[in-house]
Amino acid sequence: MLRTTGVVKSYRSPAGARLGVLSGIDVQVDRGEVAAIVGASGSGKSTLLNVLGLLERPDAGDVWYDGERVTALGASAQSRARGRFVGFVFQSFLLLSGLTAVENVLLAARYRGGITRRTRDRARQLLAEVGMLERAAHYPTELSGGEQQRVAFCRAVLNDPPLVLADEPTGNLDDANASIILDRLVARARAGTAVVLVTHRHDVADLASVVFRLEGGRLERRDRLAR
């Protein structure tokens, strides 16, 4: 489902020097897999996830979704590819404060064919599955962190994307809420979705079928027993 070849990414420091973050990343994640990317803080895990999700363009190398070289697409086509292929779960939830929980979930449908009765039903069903139906009309400021992340998860999977990218999805959650989110992500993978998790927590990485360690800009695949 997801493949990268030779992805390079660097940033320019305020002093003008280029700081290499990713140095030739090759990775492949298939449908049904949960891949965990681990590494020290500042190792470039989130940058890699952004490149995988087309939120940032790599300096070099390519990203492929289902065999389509999406890094070759223009900005609009990349946006449409994101809407079609990818669901994001962010550490800081990133719900829109002016929208209710259900409206935030439906936001994913707005740019993917529009909001229909079917998507409304689906949004309510997803909220019900994570115990948030009664809070559907609440605004993000009226929700706890765990509740917001549950809403964000619903938003990420509303369109049934074949790829879910989760950046520290449990980083701001208590154990109970973290468990809900992780269970749902694993369930998505079992249903055929490719899930990529960025995490620094071993217990989260333990859920993954494949673990990558990012260090010095290079990605090293580790089998689970070797960790």
Next chain:
Amino acid sequence: MAGLVALGAMAGRIVRFIEGGDRFVLGQISVAGRGLGMGTGFTAGGLLPASTIERIARVPGTAGVQAQVMLPLDPSTSQFMTLTQELVLGVDLSVPTPNRYYRALAVRTGRFLRPGDRGVAVVGASFAVSHGLFVGSRLTLEKTAYEIVGVLERTLTAPDRFVILSIEDARQQWVAKDPMLRTLLASGAAPMTASDLNTGAAVGWRDGEDPDAVARRIIAEVPNVNVQIPSELSRLLRSSTAFFSALVVGIGALGFVIGGLSLANTVAASVFERIRDFGVKRALGATGFDLGREVLAEALTITLSGGLGGILLALVIGGAVDRYAARTGQELFLFSARLVGGAIVFAVLLGAVAAGYATLRVTRLSPAEAIRRGT
């Protein structure tokens, strides 16, 4: 937006006033007797006796000479010659009005003067308001009461402050106001009749004639007259009001810039302060076009509601100020459909440009960068 519309309305009011005066002076040749006269009207001349009027009428190219008496309502302020003072205008109703652009002044209520009318008056719209007059009420001038038979439509120019009488009644007003004239008439030193008491005359011209050429012909053929060349008087009027026009245009331009910038800033700020939201939307699949469309719709909502609110505020404030100013016969604002429509179009265009600019700035960032900057 309210300030912009109010300034525009003030500019419109002044422009209408100047255009009205310009149209008036271009529609006739104004003639007065040579001398200092009463300092009234456009001619500032002396007496124009009946014999002179007859000579003017014989000048080739003229078509209709209407004797007139123009007096300040309040002689104590006549030295402060302004375009806004209240005037008594007496017209010879036996002669059709020669002014090509003001053949007849439109009457809002009642009727205009008819030949043979005496003891009656028609008043301008502002004069009626400031003096509390209406058809059927009475106006006392120099101890003589006149019944109001008509109130003119508002012209937003000089006639709004006119009291129009028959020329015979106006001549009586002149005599009553001017002690020197009374002394002169009582002495019998000057061989004058009532028909000689004219401050000026409005002269028309035949179709196809050049009014300036006819005016110069009058100067050449009729002695002891002050003749205003229409085009020269028009230029004089425009140059004397140019300062006010420039002032209002300058203030309007300033309001345009300040109002425009604040409006554009409001729209752009509403985008930039939600930069993270736009990043999230792009992460969810929104294209630059999707976001541009959303921002444009929001901008139109902001500018239309702000624009309409501002216009409404300007109308309310302008109306209140005008009601207050009407007590002294003044009107400061002219809210034309063109102004209101122009203000809305301006607001919408500016909002659209600001929205387009802001969206372009936001969409040039990667979604990740937009999220980072907004977090």
